[in-house]
Amino acid sequence: AQTVTQSQPEMSVQEAETVTLSCTYDTSENNYYLFWYKQPPSRQMILVIRQEAYKQQNATENRFSVNFQKAAKSFSLKISDSQLGDTAMYFCAFMKHGSSNTGKLIFGQGTTLQVKP
Amino acid sequence: KAGVTQTPRYLIKTRGQQVTLSCSPISGHRSVSWYQQTPGQGLQFLFEYFSETQRNKGNFPGRFSGRQFSNSRSEMNVSTLELGDSALYLCASRDGGGQETQYFGPGTRLLVL
Numbered sequence: 658a659q660t661v662t663q664s665q666p667e668m669s670v671q672e673a674e675t676v677t678l679s680c681t682y683d684t685s686e687n688n689y690y691l692f693w694y695k696q697p698p699s700r701q702m703i704l705v706i707r708q709e710a711y712k713q714q715n716a717t718e719n720r721f722s723v724n725f726q727k728a729a730k731s732f733s734l735k736i737s738d739s740q741l742g743d744t745a746m747y748f749c750a751f752m753k754h755g756s757s758n759t760g761k762l763i764f765g766q767g768t769t770l771q772v773k774p
Numbered sequence: 775k776a777g778v779t780q781t782p783r784y785l786i787k788t789r790g791q792q793v794t795l796s797c798s799p800i801s802g803h804r805s806v807s808w809y810q811q812t813p814g815q816g817l818q819f820l821f822e823y824f825s826e827t828q829r830n831k832g833n834f835p836g837r838f839s840g841r842q843f844s845n846s847r848s849e850m851n852v853s854t855l856e857l858g859d860s861a862l863y864l865c866a867s868r869d870g871g872g873q874e875t876q877y878f879g880p881g882t883r884l885l886v887l
Contacts, residue, residue: 690874690875694878701879701880702864702878702881707875752876759822760807760824760830760870761822762819762866762876763819764816764817765816767817
């Protein structure tokens with residue numbers, strides 16, 4: 658069975674600084690997807706970034722980038738130039754790829770990020 | 775395109791009652807997944823529907839059920855409510871045709887008294 662672990666329950670960062678959120682996962686699958694979702698206090702879950710395991714290049718979306726280490730089964734999220742609006746709970750999630758993909762995301766426990774002015 | 779919508783947004787029920795939650799996916803999306811979010815258990819997968827068929831089910835009792843209609847709208851039903859069913863219920867849709875990203879609705883907050 659797949660598991661996702663986020664070892665940092667809470668983090669804080671000063672506005673404009675950079676912060677890295679950690680995520681590790683365990684799977685015997687070779688093809689899969691990894692995601693970071695953001696859930697602000699309003700509760701709407703928003704996709705931040707996604708990574709396909711077969712792609713070696715790390716995904717980036719504006720100020721958000723990942724460090725994907727497939728062999729180490731690590732998938733960290735870096736937020737550059739942190740903004741107050743980045744304050745939220747961040748979830749790392751795993752999904753199988755292909756025919757075994759049946760719409761099931763496996764989530765980590767979440768990291769609450771506080772951006773301080 | 776309009777996003778995923780869920781109704782109702784808030785619900786208060788008493789133990790023993792049943793409840794039905796609704797989810798309308800993004801237009802064109804054929805897959806709908808449901809999740810339960812609680813402070814203690816985090817986000818847990820309930821089930822996924824694709825083209826009106828349940829393709830996968832999480833580890834929840836039979837009191838939790840769902841269905842999907844021909845227009846891809848989905849409902850989930852919880853019968854004989856228990857206090858522990860109090861949670862935020864999220865649905866997510868994806869097109870199911872190779873685009874694997876799930877897009878979430880705002881959720882339904884269920885409180886069981």
